[in-house]
């Protein structure tokens with residue numbers, strides 16, 4: 001039976017001018033690796049160039065919010081020849097949407113040094129016997145939301161909060177004997193990053209892109 005769940009048929013957005021960051025945890029790496037592959041494939045399918053995808057890993061999901069925040073700051077430093085923009089962004093916190101400083105005259109096919117248009121945070125939390133799961137899931141969810149609202153950059157929520165390993169295999173599309181059952185949510189996250197990145201570029205210029 002067809003399912004009503006999920007983001008629906010994706011509209012296509014042009015990712016060729018976008019720079020996307022991915023930060024992923026290394027805990028539960030089999031599931032992480034599949035999700036990462038799914039996200040990268042969706043980015044490539046939307047035209048995001050490989051050299052404009054910057055990937056960084058951290059030990060566990062708890063490290064994701066801080067790493068996302070610093071990755072974004074680093075990209076702002078890179079976009080400014082003096083490094084002042086990134087430093088200022090760190091100091092200004094919520095007041096900082098400094099994308100207007102990015103060079104918009106760069107050709108689409110070059111290596112971008114602009115601030116990330118979106119960042120995908122990927123982590124896999126599996127419930128254990130203690131309360132760790134609840135604390136980490138809650139802290140990371142709130143942390144990532146805070147970064148996107150205060151930092152003014154789309155942060156895609158790629159955190160799976162699972163009751164068992166099987167749920168993760170299903171959500172990474174690697175369940176079953178053939179390791180190909182389920183749906184890879186990483187691919188949705190890649191599409192979401194391109195859509196939000198493209199829309200954000202419009203919003204910054206006062207345009208509403210459908």
Ligand code: RBF
Nearest residue numbers: 025027059060061062063123124125126132136
């Ligand atoms: N990190 C994850 O990304 N997924 C997990 O399922 C996970 N489970 C953890 C369970 C325990 C008991 C502990 C102590 C840590 C766990 N972490 C997990 C790591 C956590 O996100 C973080 O990297 C460490 O606590 C260091 O800050």
